[in-house]
Amino acid sequence: MATKKLVMVGNGMAGVRALEHLLKLAPDAYEITIFGAEPYPNYNRIMLSSVLAGGADIQEIVINDWDWYKENRIQLYAGHMVTRIDTKNRVVYSDQGAEAKYDVLIMATGSNPFMLPLPGADKEGVIAFRDIKDCEMMMETSKKHKKAVVIGGGLLGLEAARGLLHLGMDVSVVHIHPYLMERQLDETASRMLQRELEAQGMTFLLSKHSESIMGRKRVKELRFTDGTRVDADLIVMAVGIRPNVALAKSAGIEVNRGIVVNDYMETNIPGIYAVGECAEHRGIAYGLVAPLYEQGAVLAKRLAGVDTAGYAGS
Numbered sequence: 001m002a003t004k005k006l007v008m009v010g011n012g013m014a015g016v017r018a019l020e021h022l023l024k025l026a027p028d029a030y031e032i033t034i035f036g037a038e039p040y041p042n043y044n045r046i047m048l049s050s051v052l053a054g055g056a057d058i059q060e061i062v063i064n065d066w067d068w069y070k071e072n073r074i075q076l077y078a079g080h081m082v083t084r085i086d087t088k089n090r091v092v093y094s095d096q097g098a099e100a101k102y103d104v105l106i107m108a109t110g111s112n113p114f115m116l117p118l119p120g121a122d123k124e125g126v127i128a129f130r131d132i133k134d135c136e137m138m139m140e141t142s143k144k145h146k147k148a149v150v151i152g153g154g155l156l157g158l159e160a161a162r163g164l165l166h167l168g169m170d171v172s173v174v175h176i177h178p179y180l181m182e183r184q185l186d187e188t189a190s191r192m193l194q195r196e197l198e199a200q201g202m203t204f205l206l207s208k209h210s211e212s213i214m215g216r217k218r219v220k221e222l223r224f225t226d227g228t229r230v231d232a233d234l235i236v237m238a239v240g241i242r243p244n245v246a247l248a249k250s251a252g253i254e255v256n257r258g259i260v261v262n263d264y265m266e267t268n269i270p271g272i273y274a275v276g277e278c279a280e281h282r283g284i285a286y287g288l289v290a291p292l293y294e295q296g297a298v299l300a301k302r303l304a305g306v307d308t309a310g311y312a313g314s
């Protein structure tokens with residue numbers, strides 16, 4: 001049987017985990033090509049807060065190093081952004097001029113951080129907390145500047161704030177709700193957490209609605225709708241994520257909030273699948289790693305020709 005060509009767009013945790021399964025089940029069934037927008041091998045995004053807080057360095061959060069790709073005969077185009085998919089001729093094109101033909105295409109494009117559309121959000125020093133580049137930017141900024149503001153009092157925002165505190169910055173956390181982590185904690189537990197974090201040096205600005213970001217070239221302060229303001233040399237937005245669907249949409253793949261898939265992670269176009277944070281299954285796009293690994297296991301079995309029940313949701 002001829003080896004089929006499998007191309008994956010995205011080099012993140014969910015997609016690569018699916019390929020690990022596939023390689024165990026059917027090691028010689030596919031000739032694999034991966035396009036990853038970041039210039040790194042597959043790494044653990046969940047551990048970025050540890051890098052920021054000094055508990056790990058970037059090498060320690062790599063899941064599959066460069067050698068893993070070589071050992072599994074995977075062609076990795078790292079630092080390549082896929083700009084176009086020709087679904088008729090089954091070819092993928094990158095911004096660096098690389099192209100790859102496919103029999104099977106997996107969309108594993110993940111999510112983009114949601115950036116509040118505030119006036120001034122394009123200024124220098126306004127970033128998200130999503131990838132290694134964001135971590136490096138925070139570390140560099142902490143060497144020259146002092147005041148950091150994190151917008152978002154959820155788990156990700158508090159992790160970013162903790163890391164910035166470790167880097168020696170004065171950290172204020174801005175949250176739209178009257179108490180922190182309202183999705184996970186009740187008010188009593190939240191107040192206990194707040195007291196603990198205040199003792200570590202964090203400042204909290206609760207029930208605050210951000211209005212605009214001030215400064216000439218670089219951010220200088222954040223203004224609120226109630227007329228108050230806070231000084232800032234760095235603003236980190238940690239207000240949520242959105243499935244990265246622009247490429248899929250431009251290729252004519254059905255998109256709602258995420259890339260719409262059935263129980264076998266198939267899109268509306270034959271031969272094209274989606275897995276991870278970019279996928280929407282039965283109306284839900286998951287942002288946690290466990291459901292994404294479950295999706296990947298189903299997809300791997302499907303591609304290996306192994307009988308499997310469909311993914312029924314998590």
